[in-house]
Amino acid sequence: MKILIKNIKELLQVREENIDKVSGAEMAVLPKIDNAFLILENNVIADFGTMSNCPDGNFDKIIDATGRAVLPTWVDSHTHIVYAGNRVQEFVDRINGLSYEEIANRGGGILNSAKKLNETSEEEIYNQSKARLKEVMTQGTGAVEIKSGYGLTVEGELKMLRVIRKLAENYPVKIKATFLGAHAFPTEYKEDHSAYIDLIINEMLPKIAAENLADYVDAFLETGYFSVEETERIMESGKQYGLTPKIHVNQFTAINGIEACVKHGALSVDHLEIVTDEDIEVLKGSVTMPVALPSCSYFISIPYTPARKMISAGLPLALATDFNPGTTPSGNMNFVVATACIKMKMTPEEAINAATINGAYAMGISDTHGSITRGKSASVIITKPLTSYYQLPYAFGSNLIEQVIVNGKLI
Ligand SMILES: N=CN[C@@H](CCC(=O)O)C(=O)O
Ligand SMILES: [Zn+2]
Incomplete structure (x- = not known):
């Protein structure tokens, strides 16, 4: 044609x-x-x-x-569009005063989505996810990174990654898959973090690598989730299977996670609602792309990534949606670009660069997209x-x- x-x-x-x-x-x-x-x-x-x-x-x-x-087309380098059901009740709970953290502490949040996902068939998850993928294509997205991370069991994580592979086979949009087994600790591992990390390293990663189901490895490096040391174990093991890290970090707190990600050659560090001067220094001259997710800031009322400060320091910045059922039930990159201009004071030129070529870098496809x-x-x-x-x-x-x-x- x-x-x-x-x-x-x-x-x-x-x-x-x-x-x-x-x-x-x-x-x-x-x-x-x-x-x-x-x-x-x-x-x-x-x-x-x-x-x-x-x-x-x-x-x-x-x-x-x-x-x-x-x-x-937009390059959306950070999404969780494979999930089951929704979390509308948590949305209303937040309107009524509960915080994201309080909801998570009650067993809601990521664990709520994990429960739903493990109860839902692969076919049904595929059908729900393909509707979201089709919607974002009509909104101008031509490439999308999709994470696992709502399984948190060997079978659940494999199920999610197989759905991502099937989406990649059936739609023209370019898809990269990221393994996010380290998204939250399942309740049964709450008191024994190292046992869950052992499960990720000794059981999940080898199976995922054997089926060639992932391109990248991710972890939620955050106070109350995965510590710097725990995330370092995940990054090191992922790299042994050829999976480059792309890490959730600095969403709520800055705990020197960015430094660890840069040290491990992460392709991107994502969220960055809280960024210190030291974080900016370690990112300078690194291979790691900072990725901002302004729809998440908007939806759960947390700070926006300090884009002006980072760009003034000479850093690159990418924009992505974070499409997921908890913090960002939207995959609309047009809204992301507009919100980056309106709330983060990025110029239209900066926002479009961030949502195209820099997004492509953050998902390792700047030779073909962006x-x-x-x-x-x-x-x-x-x-x-x-x-x-x-x-x-x-x-x-x-x-x-x-x-x-x-x-x-x-x-
Ligand atoms: N922060 C970690 N993960 C997702 C939210 C996951 C959820 O609440 O379901 C995010 O990027 O915002
Ligand atoms: Zn995310």
């Missing part, structure tokens, strides 16, 4: 030479071509340029994008008519997407 998109008002995030990420002041630059064409062929970006150089030729489909912007570059995946968003791309975060409650193409397929 050869698709020509012509008369594009603004073709955004154009990178003639591929880059893997943008950091600090570079984040404010979003290269674009006005009055552009874009050709997609055999699932990849074949060519682009100004309309004055638009080639004639035979196309299977021609899309006239007069008045519209075209940009690479920019309009020849040879990259034919995954683009075509907007509705707009005055400029500033309207995307400005009109935060409107759906400004007219058409999404994911790996050459019209969604």
Whole structure:
């Protein structure tokens, strides 16, 4: 299939030479071509340029994008979209005054989702999850990282990862799988943390590796969850099976977890609602991408990641949804980009870079996703008519997407 998109008002995030990420002041630059064409062929970006150089030729489909912007699809590098049921009752409990921590201490939270997941068949979990995946594709997401972590048993974790694999097989969206057995301690291991970590290391990881079910390893490094030392054990063991760490850290407290993640070569550190000056120092010059999750901050009323401070220090920053039943029941990257602008004071250019090329880095796919570059995946968003791309975060409650193409397929 050869698709020509012509008369594009603004073709955004154009990178003639591929880059893997943008950091600090570079984040404010979003290269674009006005009055552009874009050709997609055999699932990849074949060519682009100004309309004055638009080639004639035979196309299977021609899309006239007069008045519209075209940009690479969003890269959502942090989600938990495979889960069973929902946690609406906890949502109402929070409105009535309970905190996330209080709910978790009552056996709600992650353990509530784990109970539901272990009681639900693989087929039913797949059906619930595919509906969420289809929804986020229509919202412009072309690549998504999905974590396990609601099983917390050998079978439950394998079940989740098999569902993720099946989603990857059946949908054009690019998917990376992350093993998050260290999401919470099951009740029976509350007093014996090392026994649960032994289970992760000696039983879960070998089985996951044998079936090649995961690309990355994650842990919830947080006061009351996994300590720095416990997370280090998980990172070391994961790496032995070829799984690079991507770690939940600094959501509620800063306990020098970022330093440990950087030391272990983590691809990303995610959440970062609480960030110290020392955390910023250790991230400088590292391979580790900081990832902010502003929809989570919004939904459970916790601080937003201090983006300005981090970008001013020269750091890169990625944006992702954290789509999960507890803290972020939304996978809408458009809302994430808008919220980053409105609440974190990121400029539209910074937010779009964070949600495309830097997101791609945070899921290890910047060679194929995250920019309009020849040879990259034919995954683009075509907007509705707009005055400029500033309207995307400005009109935060409107759906400004007219058409999404994911790996050459019209969604
Ligand atoms: N914080 C840890 N994990 C998820 C929430 C999990 C849940 O509450 O179900 C998060 O990223 O916010
Ligand atoms: Zn998360």
